[in-house]
Amino acid sequence: MTPATWLGDVVRAVAAETPPGTTPDPELVRQIARMLGVDLDPHRRAEIEEPEPVFAPTRLHATEVAEQPWHEQPATTAERVVRSSRATGEPEAREQGPMVGLQESWTERPDQPWTTDAVPDLPRITEKQLIADPPHEPLLRRATTSAVVQALLSRHAPDSEIDVPALVEQTASARAVRELPRLPRPTLRFGAHVLVDQSEGMSLFRRDQQTLLGAIRGVVGEALTGVSVLDGSPRRMRRGHRDPEPGRAVLVLAGFGIRWGRVERNAWENYVCRLRQRECRVVALVPFPRDRWPGWLTALMPVVCWDRGTTVGVVRAALGKAS
Incomplete structure (x- = not known):
């Protein structure tokens, strides 16, 4: 106004x-x-x-943007050729240049395998798999378990083969030969007895004890294998315990209080002494490193480390030192 x-x-x-x-x-x-x-x-x-228009920044749809005259860009040579060919009905001419291959890769071939192929679903965990025990790998290697068991429980006894050097020495010394000397051979015919410690200190190794016990029964035999269960000490034997038969090898699967530091030393010494009176050879398999073994235990009986590195040579070296 x-x-x-x-x-x-x-x-x-x-x-x-x-x-x-x-x-x-x-x-x-x-x-x-x-x-x-x-x-x-x-x-x-x-x-x-009339007031001058004030242009505010607004968001336009893609179709609206395309209709605005100020968004139009100058057409390239290839676009002008394509438009003219479409208007005249002539076949479209392709653009020539170093970027032709790159343009075709994303304009003429839009379907890619990673966008069209369906990704397979992952297998679902069932209730049975959650309840079942996880896979177990025993302390002893499966390939050497049988050989280690034979080395631990076998007993040397005279075989049928004659010991010729011993016979020659006996006759050369003018001694009467009342019985032919035989060569000693390792054997399992005398059987074996296993002491299984199921105290709290060995709770981490119960599956290993069961696995090894099954391997012993498979090597020695079900009828020749005796089993006694104790709670950390020979004074606390489970019901149904019977002392090993004379001459049998005794294998002790125990922790001897190494984990908790509590052990009844006198009870073990008395029990091992009683087994030796029955001519039983006693050997212990301990699932703890050698630097944690107490001195009285290694002086009482042969001790073998129960681990992945245990081999027949390690067992024979431990039994040889004890003899």
């Missing part, structure tokens, strides 16, 4: 040039308004007084 002060100037100027009692001449009014810089044309004044 034109300011009121400008219109007042026009009115005063028109009144000064018009005689009193007469009507102002429209042409005179327009001339005075033009001289004062006021445009009285209503259509032109609306265009002049």
Whole structure:
């Protein structure tokens, strides 16, 4: 709208040039308004007084953006060729240049194997798998378990083969030969007896004890294998315990208080002494490193480390030192 002060100037100027009692001449009014810089044309004044548009940042749809004239980009040579070919009906000409192969790789071949092939579902864990025990790998290697058991429990006894060097020495010394000497051979015919410690200190190795006990029964035989269960000490034997038969090898699967530091030394010494009176050879298999073995235990009986590195040679070396 034109300011009121400008219109007042026009009115005063028109009144000064018009005689009193007469009507102002429209042409005179327009001339005075033009001289004062006021445009009285209503259509032109609306265009002049219309406020300038304010462009605010708005988010347009992709189709709307494409329709805006200011977003159009100059067409490339290839696009102009394609448009002209489409208009004339001629076959489209392909663009020539070093980037042709790259453009075809993503425009003409959109289907990729990693977007079309379905990914297989992972197998679901069932309730039976959660309840079942996890897979177990015993302390002794499966390939050498039988050989280690034979080395631990076999007993040397005279065989049917004659010991010729011993016979020659006996006759050369003019001693009477009342019985032919025989060569000693390791044998398992005398059987074996296993002492299984199921105290709290051996709770981590109960599956290993069961696995080894099954291997012993498979090597020695079910009928020739005796088993006694104790709670950390020979004084606390489980119900059904029977002393080993004379001459049998005794294998002790115990921790001897190494884990908790509590052990009944006198009970073990008395029990091992009683077994030797029955001509039983006693050997211990301990699942703890050698530096944790007490001195009285290694002096009482042969001790073998129960671990992955235990071999027949380790067993024979331990039994040889004890003999």
